Amino acid sequence: MAEENKNKRTEISELGEFGLIDRLTGDIKTHQASTVKGVGDDAAVIDGGSGYILVTKDLLLENIHFDLTYYPLKHLGYKAITVNLSDIYAMNGTPRQVIVGIGLSNRFPLEAVEELYRGMKLACDKYKVDLVGGDTTSSRQGLMLSVTAIGDVEKEKVVYRGTAEEKELVCVSGDLGAAYAGLLILEREKAEFTANPNMQPDLEGFDYILQRQLKPEARPDIIKMLDELKIMPTAMIDISDGLASEIKHICKQSNLGCTVYEDKIPIDEQTYDTARSFNMDPTMYALNGGEDYELLFTIKQDDYEKIKSINDVSVIGYMTEKNAGINLITKSGPVVEIKAQGWDHMK
Amino acid sequence: MAEENKNKRTEISELGEFGLIDRLTGDIKTHQASTVKGVGDDAAVIDGGSGYILVTKDLLLENIHFDLTYYPLKHLGYKAITVNLSDIYAMNGTPRQVIVGIGLSNRFPLEAVEELYRGMKLACDKYKVDLVGGDTTSSRQGLMLSVTAIGDVEKEKVVYRGTAEEKELVCVSGDLGAAYAGLLILEREKAEFTANPNMQPDLEGFDYILQRQLKPEARPDIIKMLDELKIMPTAMIDISDGLASEIKHICKQSNLGCTVYEDKIPIDEQTYDTARSFNMDPTMYALNGGEDYELLFTIKQDDYEKIKSINDVSVIGYMTEKNAGINLITKSGPVVEIKAQGWDHMK
Numbered sequence: 289m290a291e292e293n294k295n296k297r298t299e300i301s302e303l304g305e306f307g308l309i310d311r312l313t314g315d316i317k318t319h320q321a322s323t324v325k326g327v328g329d330d331a332a333v334i335d336g337g338s339g340y341i342l343v344t345k346d347l348l349l350e351n352i353h354f355d356l357t358y359y360p361l362k363h364l365g366y367k368a369i370t371v372n373l374s375d376i377y378a379m380n381g382t383p384r385q386v387i388v389g390i391g392l393s394n395r396f397p398l399e400a401v402e403e404l405y406r407g408m409k410l411a412c413d414k415y416k417v418d419l420v421g422g423d424t425t426s427s428r429q430g431l432m433l434s435v436t437a438i439g440d441v442e443k444e445k446v447v448y449r450g451t452a453e454e455k456e457l458v459c460v461s462g463d464l465g466a467a468y469a470g471l472l473i474l475e476r477e478k479a480e481f482t483a484n485p486n487m488q489p490d491l492e493g494f495d496y497i498l499q500r501q502l503k504p505e506a507r508p509d510i511i512k513m514l515d516e517l518k519i520m521p522t523a524m525i526d527i528s529d530g531l532a533s534e535i536k537h538i539c540k541q542s543n544l545g546c547t548v549y550e551d552k553i554p555i556d557e558q559t560y561d562t563a564r565s566f567n568m569d570p571t572m573y574a575l576n577g578g579e580d581y582e583l584l585f586t587i588k589q590d591d592y593e594k595i596k597s598i599n600d601v602s603v604i605g606y607m608t609e610k611n612a613g614i615n616l617i618t619k620s621g622p623v624v625e626i627k628a629q630g631w632d633h634m635k
Numbered sequence: 636m637a638e639e640n641k642n643k644r645t646e647i648s649e650l651g652e653f654g655l656i657d658r659l660t661g662d663i664k665t666h667q668a669s670t671v672k673g674v675g676d677d678a679a680v681i682d683g684g685s686g687y688i689l690v691t692k693d694l695l696l697e698n699i700h701f702d703l704t705y706y707p708l709k710h711l712g713y714k715a716i717t718v719n720l721s722d723i724y725a726m727n728g729t730p731r732q733v734i735v736g737i738g739l740s741n742r743f744p745l746e747a748v749e750e751l752y753r754g755m756k757l758a759c760d761k762y763k764v765d766l767v768g769g770d771t772t773s774s775r776q777g778l779m780l781s782v783t784a785i786g787d788v789e790k791e792k793v794v795y796r797g798t799a800e801e802k803e804l805v806c807v808s809g810d811l812g813a814a815y816a817g818l819l820i821l822e823r824e825k826a827e828f829t830a831n832p833n834m835q836p837d838l839e840g841f842d843y844i845l846q847r848q849l850k851p852e853a854r855p856d857i858i859k860m861l862d863e864l865k866i867m868p869t870a871m872i873d874i875s876d877g878l879a880s881e882i883k884h885i886c887k888q889s890n891l892g893c894t895v896y897e898d899k900i901p902i903d904e905q906t907y908d909t910a911r912s913f914n915m916d917p918t919m920y921a922l923n924g925g926e927d928y929e930l931l932f933t934i935k936q937d938d939y940e941k942i943k944s945i946n947d948v949s950v951i952g953y954m955t956e957k958n959a960g961i962n963l964i965t966k967s968g969p970v971v972e973i974k975a976q977g978w979d980h981m982k
Binding site: 316319346351388399402429 | 643644645646647648649650652655656658659660663664665666667669670672673674675676678679681683684685686688690691692693694696697698699700731732734736738739741743744745746748749752756759760763764765766767768769770771772773774775776777779781783785
């Protein structure tokens with residue numbers, strides 16, 4: 289039996305990223321009284337005495353998360369910071385520091401690393417966080433970035449994923465699917481350039497979706513507005529893997545279902561037109577495109593009048609009991625189940 | 636001029652790891668009042684109100700930091716945790732949590748990742764730290780680990796690298812050079828196995844140095860003993876890159892020189908014999924081998940009587956004024972300058 293197990297080979301793709309994490313971390317026991325929340329939210333929550341400390345980490349690996357053929361290093365540095373800050377905001381917290389790990393092969397000269405750092409510092413300055421340390425090492429293959437963001441939040445203000453309640457409203461900031469639309473444009477131009485190296489890339493008219501892909505921003509403005517309006521989100525997550533995947537996290541961890549209206553999902557005109565030009569459904573970009581770094585959150589129904597005053601937030605549906613499932617009421621009428629298809633690096 | 640700069644290519648190997656870090660982080664400005672100490676010590680120091688929070692990160696990349704031909708995954712997981720905890724102890728702190736980033740190619744099945752996690756959990760249990768989160772993603776090439784350790788320390792007990800004073804004693808825990816000796820044995824057996832795959836590896840009699848390489852431990856026991864004896868180290872660093880490199884950090888940041896006695900450097904018999912069998916100088920293993928994860932620290936002369944009672948600590952020299960340089964008084968008499976040669980990943 290032991291022998292049999294020893295020789296067993298289970299492909300990680302069979303489990304997917306979240307299945308793998310469940311499998312690996314399901315039996316973890318904690319030792320420290322200060323560990324408030326471990327694996328399973330946007331950031332770990334540590335009791336710092338007067339408040340909670342938030343810590344989160346994201347890896348960005350070359351040719352998995354970015355393609356340097358069209359990704360400027362300065363933008364990449366910027367993005368490496370903002371995607372981590374986004375996780376701190378998603379806990380309703382304020383990021384304060386970042387620590388940066390970089391592995392780089394000898395194909396990168398100093399000037400390239402300086403360009404990467406320039407982007408990281410730009411993001412740090414914009415979001416008022418401090419770069420306080422890290423580890424720099426050579427790598428055999430390409431570029432890898434590992435950023436850790438550290439933040440804090442008042443104890444009574446921390447917002448988790450699993451605390452939504454039935455009938456609460458589902459809200460999302462900004463618009464969705466644009467980063468994915470931008471990626472498709474960049475991939476298309478790369479393919480054309482590969483076929484004909486004399487071609488000039490045609491990126492005219494795609495500014496917004498390209499910026500969403502290449503230089504994403506986090507949403508501290510939303511956190512600030514919610515606070516000013518005294519709206520306390522009941523559950524929150526940032527949208528890195530696409531709306532479908534994130535809403536499923538909130539539903540699963542809150543032990544609920546939800547109903548989303550397709551016509552309420554915010555999609556920018558450039559995203560819409562790009563999807564159509566590829567003969568694809570714009571809603572699919574929003575559901576499964578990912579990398580939006582917008583905030584998805586639930587609020588109490590009583591806060592509806594207040595949330596209406598925020599221009600950049602859309603109410604897209606409501607939480608239901610678990611057995612009702614996770615459903616999309618389509619523009620044409622039929623109700624379909626929302627499935628997370630997109631952006632599973634393990635598949 | 637701008638054009639000229641744009642086309643300039645400076646190899647990172649010209650700067651080395653520490654030169655690169657200085658270059659990239661020299662101009663960093665901080666925004667947050669809670670940032671106490673940024674780049675340049677074993678861990679970043681953040682004001683958590685009642686105490687200091689310590690955060691550190693180390694990357695471990697396949698074929699740079701480890702060779703899976705002879706490195707068992709469980710040991711690798713264990714080591715990934717302990718080398719990070721070592722940085723927290725080197726600030727005189729207590730590690731509390733770790734966050735783990737893993738990038739893995741599809742050559743690794745679930746069973747391999749479980750083995751890696753088994754090692755990480757074993758270390759977490761031994762050192763009573765909690766694994767509270769992370770990021771798992773696929774990679775194009777091999778295995779990469781990025782571990783962040785979080786700890787704390789009372790404000791008046793934090794120990795930096797740059798606070799040693801003249802005439803203070805230089806101390807080191809455990810013994811040095813063993814991990815490097817173990818590495819050379821493993822490399823030798825790998826070479827022989829490559830030449831003749833029917834060969835069985837001959838690791839008999841090398842238990843100690845192999846364990847030092849494959850399953851290094853951090854030194855909370857030393858921190859505890861110093862505390863119990865009421866010895867407050869005046870400066871401290873952990874030995875990851877070799878004694879020579881670490882003593883230079885303490886000297887440079889304290890603006891001092893130092894004198895080390897070769898015959899006082901603690902070297903285990905197995906390390907000594909291995910070095911001799913390779914016709915190498917055991918002292919070179921201690922100075923430049925690295926990966927010892929012992930603590931190098933300075934204490935006031937008045938604490939000499941107390942430190943003598945700790946079995947596992949050696950007093951190896953004393954701090955001098957800067958102009959005296961960093962010197963080794965050799966067993967045979969002549970004084971030589973200590974140069975850091977070993978373990979610069981960037982060279």
